[in-house]
Amino acid sequence: MIELRDIHKTFGSNHVLRGVNLTVPKGSSMVIIGGSGTGKSVTLKCILGLVTPDQGQIFVSGQNVEDVSRDPFLARFGMLFQGAALFDSLPVWQNVAFRLMRGALKRPKAEAREIAIEKLRRVGLKPEVADKFPAELSGGMQKRVGLARAIAADPEIIFFDEPTTGLDPIMSGVINDLIREIVTEMGATALTITHDMTSVRAIADNVAMLHDGVVKWTGPVNDMDTSGDPYVDQFIHGRAEGPIAAVR
Template sequence: MIELRDVHKAFGANRVLRGVDLAVPGGSSMVIIGGSGSGKSVLLKCILGLVPPDAGKILLDDRDVAGIKVRRAERDAFLARFGMLFQGGALFDSLPVWQNVAFRLLRGALARPRDEAHAIAIDKLRRVGLSPDVADKLPAELSGGMQKRVGLARAIAAEPEIIFFDEPTTGLDPIMAGVINDLIREIVTEMGATAMTITHDMSSVRAIADRVAMLHAGRIQWTGPVGDLDHSGDPYVDQFVEGRATGPIEAVR
C-alpha cells in the first residue's frame, strides 16, 4: 500500500535519509526501529508531505504522492486517508477533550454536523476506555495516560485507512504502556488499517508489529517479520534489540 523507492532527504550538510527502500503491505502493521536521530520521524513526514524528499519516489497504492500533494484539490482527500498519534499527544489545551477528538470532523473536507461529531467523539473515547464524563474536561485535567488515549481516539475518529504512531508509549509507565500497546493492536486489527509505528520501546515492537524495519545511517538496515527479530542475523539489529553498548552502532557519549 505504501512504497518508498530510493528516498533521500538532507537538511543542509546533514544527510538524514540516504536511499530508503521500504514496502508496507495493506492491512499490516509495520514498526520502524532505530536510534535517536536516525530519521524515523523524517520518514513519516516525507510520506505525509510535511517534508518534501530531495530524491526518490513515495507511492501510495502505486501512485506517486508527489503529484497528489501539488494538486490542491486532491490534497485534502489524500490527507483524509491518514490518522496520526503524535509522540507528545499534541492536544489543543484550550479545547475540551471531545473537540480534540472530533477536530477533523468539525472542519474541512471531513466536516460533520456538530451533534454528529460529538457523538462520534464519545464513541471513540469509549473505544479507548474513557467514559463520556471525560469529554468536557480540558486536556490539563487528565493524566498522561489518559491524554495518550485521547490522542488515539482522535487518530481513529475519521476512520482512516492508514494510521501513524510516533513513539506511542513515550513517557508512560510500563503498565499504561502495555495498555496503549494492546489498544493499538486491537484497533488496527478491527479497522483493517495499515499502520506504521516508530518506537524505541521493544515491548511495543513485539506487541504491535507484523513486520519490523530498522533504519540506520539513512537506509533500511534490515526488514522482516517480527518473529524473526531475535534471530535476524544482522549485528546492527541484534545490538539494538539487546540494548548493548558495544557493537557496530556507536553509542553517542
C-alpha cells in the same frame, strides 16, 4: 500499500535519510526501529508531506504522493503524535472530532460529539472526559485521546510516533494492546516508530531497522531475534558494543 523508493533528505549539513527503501503491505502493521536521530520521524513526515524529500518517490496505494490532491490524501490518514499534540484551546471531544467538524468530512455538531464520545469509549475513556481540556488529563489519558483522534474518521492508514514514550510500563501495555486491537479491528495499515521493544513485539507484523539513513534490515517480527543482522541484534538487546556507535 505504502512504498518508499530511495528517499533522501538533508537538513543543512545533516544528511538524515540516505536512500530509504521500504514497503508496507496493505492491512499490515510495520514498526520502524532505530536509535535517536536516525531519521524515523523524518520518514513518517515525508510520507505525510510535512517534510519534502530531496530525492526519491513515495507511493500510497500505487499513487505518487506528489500527484495527489492534499486534502483527500490526508483524510486517509490518522496520526498519533509522540506528545499527543492535542490542541490546548479545545476540549477533549473537539480534539477528537476535529476532522469531523470542518472540511470534507464535516458532520453536524451533535453527531460529531457523539462519534467523539464513542471513540473515547473505544480507547477506554469515560464520557465525562469529553468536556475536560487536555491540560487537565494525565500523560496516559492524553495519549488515549490522541489515539481516539487518530481513529475518529476511520482512516485507512494510521501512523504512531513513539506511542509509549513517557508512559509507565502498565500504561504502555494498555496503549500497545489498544493499538493492536484497533488496527486489527479496522483493517488499517499501520506504521509505528518506537524504541520500545515491548511495543515492537506487541504491535508489529513486520519490522524495519533504520540506521544511518538507510533500512539495514526488514522482515517479520518473528524473525527479528534470529535475523543475524548485527545492527538489529545490538539494538534489540540494548548492547553498548556493536556496529551502532553508543555516542552519536
